[in-house]
Amino acid sequence: MPIAPRRGPVALAYRVLVLPGVIAYLFTVSVVVLAADRFWLVDLLTFAWPYVVTGGVLLTVAALVTRRIKAIVIAFLGLAVAIIPATDVSTARSAGAGAGGLKVLTANLFVENAEDPAVFIDLLRREKPDIVVLQETTEAWDKAISTSGLYPYESSADSRERDDLKVFSNLPIRAETELKRAFTEEHAYKQPLRLELALNGKPLFLYALHPETPRRLWQWRDRNAYLSATADAVKGDLEKAPVIVAGDWNTPTWSPFFRSFLAQAGLASTAGGWLQPVTRFSMKLDALAYIGASIDHIVVSPDIFLRARSVGPAFGSNHLPVIAELTLPEN
DSSP: OOOOOOOOHHHHHIIIIIHHHHHHHHHHHHHHHHHTTTOHHHHHGGGGHHHHHHHHHHHHHHHHHHTOHHHHHHHHHHHHHHHHHHHTOOBOOBOOSOSOEEEEEEEEOOTTOOSOHHHHHHHHHHHOOSEEEEESOOHHHHHHHHTTTSOSEEOOHHHHHHHSOEEEESSOEEEEEEOOOOOOSTTOOOOOEEEEEEETTEEEEEEEEOOOOTTSHHHHHHHHHHHHHHHHHHHHHTTTSOEEEEEEOSOOTTSHHHHHHHHHHTOEESOOSSOOOOSEEOTTSTTTOOOEEOOEEEEEOTTOEEEEEEEOOOOSSSBOOEEEEEEOOOO
């Protein structure tokens, strides 16, 4: 009776783990790329997209180890599909020679932040941003920053009381408007904040955002409607002057709704690629690493160039500040 050939551990791993794994990976990333704009739970996977891409890299290495052409081809195909969301993001052009430098900082202060506001104020003194866009701003933090003497101009108390949004600026605030939008969800209430600033006597439009976090289906739908309404408003302002949009978007870079916002509004992100610093992290795991997503954004009109972008240090919030140094058009 003939003896069946013994299969080695690599062959066994190929049949049991690697081949099924790369097939499942290709199917999953394809579903997300093709259907995240239509299905809530599918879109939620984009919050973990850097980890998904990392998983694809590991699967590709495993396929290479097995030396099986089928697994290698499927793994590379899955990885290529997973990278598509990052390659589809419009990004701001790097700054060349020019004047009109402007530094913008956005941060979600976190309503349960138990840290002394002085820590964040020290950060503002070091970074010296010209514009500060805040979310989840409590009265105590508002007062602390306001009385620090760092900023001569600030948005009204109404915007903080209504949506916890607050803006501090070295540029004069000419006008402040709550962007009215139609609500289609029963519990929806959030509105973007639109400011017209004066930069060397010329207008500069600033939008402060903090839509719903999409933990529930209605919140996902309202977040998407919020972003779409903002994009429509930005499109109109873009014909008049430069535009900056900043805040906690509760939308990762790799979500189709972030990319569609940029396309609809005609703006560009100050961050690109799939390997981006986390801006919202789990405070339960922060002793090990910043495990989370990149959902805090600063995006700009095409005539604004990017000098530098960075993520600031922790200050008691579950978000990290995002800082962008910009070059604005001279004319």
